[in-house]
Amino acid sequence: MKYFISILCFSVFSFVQSQNCSSTFSGEVHDFHDGTPIINATIFIENLNKYTTTDVNGQFSINDLCNDVIKIEVSHLACETKKMDVTIDGDTYLEINLEHHIEALSEVEVKSVNTSKLTKTTQETILKSETIDRFSSLNLGDALKQISGVSSINTGSTIVKPVINGLHSSRIIVMTNGVRLQDQEWGIEHAPNIDLNTAGSINVIKGANALAYGGDAIGGVIVVKPSKISLKDSLYGKTIITGHSNGRGYNLNSSLTKTYKKGWYLGAQASLKRFGDFEAPDYSLTNTGLNTKGFSVNGGFKTFEKGFNISYSYLDNEIGILRSSHIGNVNDLVNAINSPEPSVIENFSYDINAPKQEVTHQIFKTEFYKRFKKFGRVDIQYDYQNNHRYEYDIRVGDDKDKPAVDLTLKTHTLKTNVKLDSKSNVTYQFGVNASFQNNFADPTTGVRRLIPDYDKYDLGTYVISSLRLNNDINLDFGLRYDFNQIDAKKFYRTSSWEERGYDTDFPDLVIDDLGTQLLVNPVLNYHNVSASAGISYQLNDSSDFIFNYGLSNRAPNASELFSDGLHHSAARIELGDLRIKQETSNRVSGTYNYKNEALTLNIEAFYNHISDYIFIEPIGTTQTIRGAFPVWSYNQTNASLYGLDLTANYSFNNQWYINNKSSFIKGRDLTRNDALIDMPSTKTVNSIGYTNKKWLNLNTELQSELVFRQNDYPNNNFEVYNPTTDQMVLVDVSTTPPTYHLLHLQSNITLNISEKTNLNIGLNITNIFNTDYRENLNRSRYFADDLARNIMLQLQLNY
Amino acid sequence: MKNLKQLSLILLAAIAFVSCSNDDDATDNPVPVNEEEVITTLTATLTPVGGGTEITLQKQDSDGDGPDDAVITVSSPLAIGTTYNVSLELLNETESPAESINEEIEEEDDEHQFFYTATNDVATFAYVDFDGDGNPLGLEFTLTTADVASTGNITIELQHLPNKSAEGVSDGDSTNAGGETDVMAIFPIVVE
Numbered sequence: 001m002k003y004f005i006s007i008l009c010f011s012v013f014s015f016v017q018s019q020n021c022s023s024t025f026s027g028e029v030h031d032f033h034d035g036t037p038i039i040n041a042t043i044f045i046e047n048l049n050k051y052t053t054t055d056v057n058g059q060f061s062i063n064d065l066c067n068d069v070i071k072i073e074v075s076h077l078a079c080e081t082k083k084m085d086v087t088i089d090g091d092t093y094l095e096i097n098l099e100h101h102i103e104a105l106s107e108v109e110v111k112s113v114n115t116s117k118l119t120k121t122t123q124e125t126i127l128k129s130e131t132i133d134r135f136s137s138l139n140l141g142d143a144l145k146q147i148s149g150v151s152s153i154n155t156g157s158t159i160v161k162p163v164i165n166g167l168h169s170s171r172i173i174v175m176t177n178g179v180r181l182q183d184q185e186w187g188i189e190h191a192p193n194i195d196l197n198t199a200g201s202i203n204v205i206k207g208a209n210a211l212a213y214g215g216d217a218i219g220g221v222i223v224v225k226p227s228k229i230s231l232k233d234s235l236y237g238k239t240i241i242t243g244h245s246n247g248r249g250y251n252l253n254s255s256l257t258k259t260y261k262k263g264w265y266l267g268a269q270a271s272l273k274r275f276g277d278f279e280a281p282d283y284s285l286t287n288t289g290l291n292t293k294g295f296s297v298n299g300g301f302k303t304f305e306k307g308f309n310i311s312y313s314y315l316d317n318e319i320g321i322l323r324s325s326h327i328g329n330v331n332d333l334v335n336a337i338n339s340p341e342p343s344v345i346e347n348f349s350y351d352i353n354a355p356k357q358e359v360t361h362q363i364f365k366t367e368f369y370k371r372f373k374k375f376g377r378v379d380i381q382y383d384y385q386n387n388h389r390y391e392y393d394i395r396v397g398d399d400k401d402k403p404a405v406d407l408t409l410k411t412h413t414l415k416t417n418v419k420l421d422s423k424s425n426v427t428y429q430f431g432v433n434a435s436f437q438n439n440f441a442d443p444t445t446g447v448r449r450l451i452p453d454y455d456k457y458d459l460g461t462y463v464i465s466s467l468r469l470n471n472d473i474n475l476d477f478g479l480r481y482d483f484n485q486i487d488a489k490k491f492y493r494t495s496s497w498e499e500r501g502y503d504t505d506f507p508d509l510v511i512d513d514l515g516t517q518l519l520v521n522p523v524l525n526y527h528n529v530s531a532s533a534g535i536s537y538q539l540n541d542s543s544d545f546i547f548n549y550g551l552s553n554r555a556p557n558a559s560e561l562f563s564d565g566l567h568h569s570a571a572r573i574e575l576g577d578l579r580i581k582q583e584t585s586n587r588v589s590g591t592y593n594y595k596n597e598a599l600t601l602n603i604e605a606f607y608n609h610i611s612d613y614i615f616i617e618p619i620g621t622t623q624t625i626r627g628a629f630p631v632w633s634y635n636q637t638n639a640s641l642y643g644l645d646l647t648a649n650y651s652f653n654n655q656w657y658i659n660n661k662s663s664f665i666k667g668r669d670l671t672r673n674d675a676l677i678d679m680p681s682t683k684t685v686n687s688i689g690y691t692n693k694k695w696l697n698l699n700t701e702l703q704s705e706l707v708f709r710q711n712d713y714p715n716n717n718f719e720v721y722n723p724t725t726d727q728m729v730l731v732d733v734s735t736t737p738p739t740y741h742l743l744h745l746q747s748n749i750t751l752n753i754s755e756k757t758n759l760n761i762g763l764n765i766t767n768i769f770n771t772d773y774r775e776n777l778n779r780s781r782y783f784a785d786d787l788a789r790n791i792m793l794q795l796q797l798n799y
Numbered sequence: 800m801k802n803l804k805q806l807s808l809i810l811l812a813a814i815a816f817v818s819c820s821n822d823d824d825a826t827d828n829p830v831p832v833n834e835e836e837v838i839t840t841l842t843a844t845l846t847p848v849g850g851g852t853e854i855t856l857q858k859q860d861s862d863g864d865g866p867d868d869a870v871i872t873v874s875s876p877l878a879i880g881t882t883y884n885v886s887l888e889l890l891n892e893t894e895s896p897a898e899s900i901n902e903e904i905e906e907e908d909d910e911h912q913f914f915y916t917a918t919n920d921v922a923t924f925a926y927v928d929f930d931g932d933g934n935p936l937g938l939e940f941t942l943t944t945a946d947v948a949s950t951g952n953i954t955i956e957l958q959h960l961p962n963k964s965a966e967g968v969s970d971g972d973s974t975n976a977g978g979e980t981d982v983m984a985i986f987p988i989v990v991e
Contacts, residue, residue: 324977326979327979327980328958328959328978328979328980328981329979329980329983331980331983332979332980343977343978344977394959394960394979395836396836396903396904396907396910396959397836397903397906397907398835399835399836441829443829443830443831443832443833445832446832446833446834446835446836447832447834447835447836448832448834449829449832452829453829489828489829491829491831491832493862493863493865493866494862495862495865495866495867496862496865496866499865499866499867511828512828514831516861516862516893517831519828519829519831565864566864573864622864622865622866622867622868623860623868623869624860624863624864624869625838625839625840625841625858625860625863625869625982625983625984626980626981626982626983627980627983629864631866721985723916723918723952723954723956723983723985724916724954724973724974726918726919726952
C-alpha cells in the first residue's frame with residue numbers, strides 16, 4: 001500500500017511538472033582531453049527543434065522544457081558530433097565532453113580510407129586498399145615494391161621478402177594488426193607469413209624511427225593494418241576473384257563485416273590461392289607451385305572512449321621450390337650456372353613436390369583500450385603466435401616423405417602503451433613490451449637441427465614525445481631500451497666446436513659430451529639502446545622538409561649465432577658464430593615534399609652507418625664425401641649504406657598523368673673497402689596513365705620498369721676441380737645479371753550494380769614482351785630465368 | 800574503477816599464460832638427432848681378375864658436413880694392363896653398428912647411378928650391374944688399367960635422380976645426367 005501511495009505521489013508530481021514545462025536544461029561542454037571549456041558548441045534538441053550555443057565558459061542553458069526524454073546533438077567545428085538522450089527531470093545539469101582531435105577522429109569514423117600517417121617526422125609511405133586489392137593474388141613483398149626504395153629478395157617468385165633501403169629479414173619489423181610478426185624471418189627463403197588480403201592499408205616507415213614497434217628495425221617498419229571499422233549499423237564486404245595465365249593460378253578472397261552504431265563489430269575473411277608451375281619465357285619452372293589457405297576473424301567493441309578487440313588468423317602456405325635448385329655439390333652448382341636451362345624441365349603440373357616448404361602461422365590477439373579524461377589513452381595487448389615450419393628436401397628411402405626441417409616457434413607478447421594527449425601541442429607516449437619465445441626443432445627429421453631449441457626473453461620500454469612547435473614545425477623525440485636473452489641448447493659436432501675455437505672460449509657451456517657431439521647451453525644477453533629524433537618543417541603551402549636521426553641496436557638472430565650446416569640450394573656450408581655482438585646503426589635522412597595542382601614530388605635521401613654489421617662471407621672450403629664445399633661464416637664489419645628515392649607525379653589534366661619512381665642505393669663494407677653483397681640495383685619505373693570517370697571509371701596505366709645491372713658486388717668466386725675435364729673451373733656465384741627492361745599494363749573499370757554494390761574489373765599484363773631476364777636478388781637466378789608474360793584478370797565485388 | 804579491474808584481470812591472465820608455457824618448455828634437454836641419410840664412407844674393393852692381392856680405395860669423412868676434411872686412402876699401386884672386379888660399399892658410420900647404404904641404393908636403383916672417370920687414361924671402366932630398366936647402376940664394375948706405367952686420378956661419383964635416358968648417360972658419361980651428387984671421391988692412382 002505504501003508503495004502504491006508513493007508511486008501515485010510520484011506520478012502526480014511528475015504530471016504536475018510536465019504540465020509546467022518550466023524545467024531548465026543547463027550544462028557545460030568540455031574538451032575530452034584537457035578539460036578546457038569549448039566555446040560556441042551547438043546544442044540542438046532534435047525532437048523540439050530548439051538550439052543554443054555555449055558561451056565563453058563553455059556553458060549553456062535552455063529554459064522552458066517539459067519533463068521528458070529529449071534527444072540532443074552536441075556539435076562543434078572540428079569536433080566529433082555527439083548524440084545522446086537526456087532525461088529532463090526538473091532543472092537538469094549535464095557535463096558533456098567532446099573530442100576535438102580530428103586525426104584521432106578519423107580513426108574512429110572513417111572506414112577503409114584510413115590512410116593517416118603513423119608518424120610526422122619520418123620517411124613514411126602508405127599503400128592504400130585500392131593498391132593492395134590489386135595484389136590480392138600475389139604477396140606482401142610484391143605489393144611493397146610499389147614504394148620507391150622498397151625492393152625484394154626472392155627465392156623464385158612466391159617467396160618474396162621485402163627489402164627497405166637495402167636491408168631485410170631481421171632488420172625489418174613487420175606488424176600485422178598490431179602484432180609484431182614472429183615467423184623465423186632470419187632466412188632469405190623465409191617470406192613473411194602474411195595474407196595480404198587481411199590488410200586495409202600498409203604503412204612503410206624507413207629507418208628505425210618508430211620506436212613504439214621495436215628498437216631493432218635498422219631497415220624499417222612495415223605496419224599492416226586491417227580496414228577500419230565504422231560506427232554505424234552496416235553490413236559490408238568484398239569478394240575478389242583472380243585468374244593468372246602464368247602458373248594457371250587462381251585466387252579467391254572474400255570478407256564480410258557487420259558493424260553496429262553502438263560500437264560492436266564482427267568481421268571475417270577467407271582466402272584461397274593456388275598456382276601450378278610458373279613459366280619462364282622459354283621453359284616451365286618445374287615445381288614452383290603454390291597452395292595457400294587462410295582465414296581470419298576479428299570482433300570487438302569500439303568507441304572513442306574505450307574498446308576491445310579479439311582476433312585470430314590462420315595462414316597455411318605450401319610453396320614449391322624450383323626442382324633444379326636442389327643440388328648435391330659445387331660441381332652441380334657450376335653445371336647449373338653454366339647451363340642455359342634448368343636441369344629438370346617437366347610438363348605443367350599443380351603438384352608440389354620436394355623441395356618445398358609448408359608453413360602455418362596462427363595469431364591470436366586480444367587488445368583493450370580506454371581513454372581517460374584530461375589524461376590520454378591506455379592500450380594493453382596480449383598476443384600469441386605459433387609458427388610451424390616444415391621444409392622438405394629430396395631424400396632417399398624411408399625418409400622420402402619426411403621433412404628435413406620441422407621447427408615450431410611460439411611467441412607470447414604482452415604490451416602496454418600509454419599516450420598522453422591532453423595537451424594539444426605535445427603528446428607523450430610510453431610503453432612496455434615483454435615477450436617470451438620458444439623454438440622447438442623436432443629431432444625425428446633425421447637431419448641435424450638447422451636452428452637449435454631455444455627460449456628467448458625480450459623486455460623493452462620506450463618513451464616518445466611529439467611536440468608541435470607551431471603550425472609549421474613538428475618535433476619528435478624517442479628513446480627505447482631493450483633487453484634480449486637467448487637461452488639455447490644446441491648439439492655441436494665436436495669437430496665443429498673445436499674448429500670454431502669454442503673449446504677455448506666457451507668451455508663452460510658444455511653440458512653433455514656424447515663423444516662425436518657436444519650438447520652446449522649458451523645463454524646470451526644483449527642490452528640495446530635506441531633513440532630517434534625528427535623534425536618536420538612546412539616551408540609554405542607547397543613545400544615541406546623532414547629531417548631525422550635514428551640510433552638503433554639489433555641483437556643477432558638465431559641463424560647468425562647458431563647456423564651450422566649445408567645450405568642445399570646455395571651449395572655451401574653456413575656457420576654462425578656465438579661471439580657475434582649486436583650491430584649498431586646510425587641513420588640520418590632528409591625528405592623534401594613538393595605539391596601543387598599538377599606536380600607532386602617526394603625526394604628521400606638517407607645515410608646509414610652500421611657498425612658491427614652482421615653479414616656472411618666465404619672463409620674457405622671443406623672436403624666432404626660429396627666433394628669440396630665452400631664454407632661461409634657470419635662475421636661483422638663496419639658498413640655504410642646510402643641512397644636516394646624519388647617519387648614524382650605530374651598531371652597534365654584530370655585525365656592524363658605521368659609518374660616516376662626511382663631508387664638508387666650503394667652499400668659499402670668500410671673495413672675491407674669493398675661493396676656489400678645483395679644490394680638492390682638502381683631502378684627506375686616510369687608510367688603514363690589515363691583515367692576517365694565517364695568511361696566506367698576507367699583507369700589505365702602503362703609502366704616501364706628498368707633495372708640496371710648491379711656493378712658493385714664483392715667477388716666471392718672460387719675454383720673447384722672438375723674430375724671429368726681434369727681442370728679447375730670457376731664457380732661464378734658473384735657476377736650479377738645484366739640490365740633488364742620490362743613493360744607492364746594495368747587497367748580497370750568499375751560498374752555500379754546497385755547503390756551499395758559495385759564491380760571492379762581489372763586486367764593486368766606483366767612482362768608484355770615476354771622478355772628473358774634474371775634478377776640479381778632472386779636466389780633462383782643461378783638456375784633459371786625469371787617469369788614470362790602473365791595476364792591477370794581480376795573481378796572485385798564491393799558490397 | 801571497473802575498467803581498471805578488467806585491465807588488471809587481463810594482465811594477470813596473460814602473465815599466467817606466459818609463465819605456464821615457460822615452465823613447460825624449459826625443463827629437459829633436447830635429444831640428439833639420429834642422422835639418417837649421411838654417407839660417411841665409400842670403399843671400392845678391387846679384386847684382380849684371375850686372382851691376386853685386393854686393393855682398396857677409400858674416402859671417409861666421419862664428421863659429415865663438419866669441418867674435418869675427408870680422408871682418402873689408396874692401399875697400393877695398381878698393376879699395368881690388369882682388369883679388376885670392383886665392388887663399392889657405402890656406409891653411414893655415425894651409427895653403431897655402421898649402416899650400409901648399399902641396400903637403399905639397390906632398392907631405388909632406377910634413381911641412382913655411379914659414374915667413373917680417369918685422368919691421363921690410367922684406367923677404363925665397364926658397368927656390371929643394371930637396374931630393372933636395363934640401365935647401368937654401378938655398384939659393381941670392372942676397371943682395366945693402362946698398358947703403360949702412369950699416374951692419374953680416378954673419380955667415383957654417385958648421382959641421385961639422374962636422367963638415365965639422356966644421351967651418353969648409359970655409357971657412363973655424366974655430362975647430360977643432371978641429378979644431384981651424393982658422393983664424389985677422387986683417388987690419386989699409380990699404375991706400375
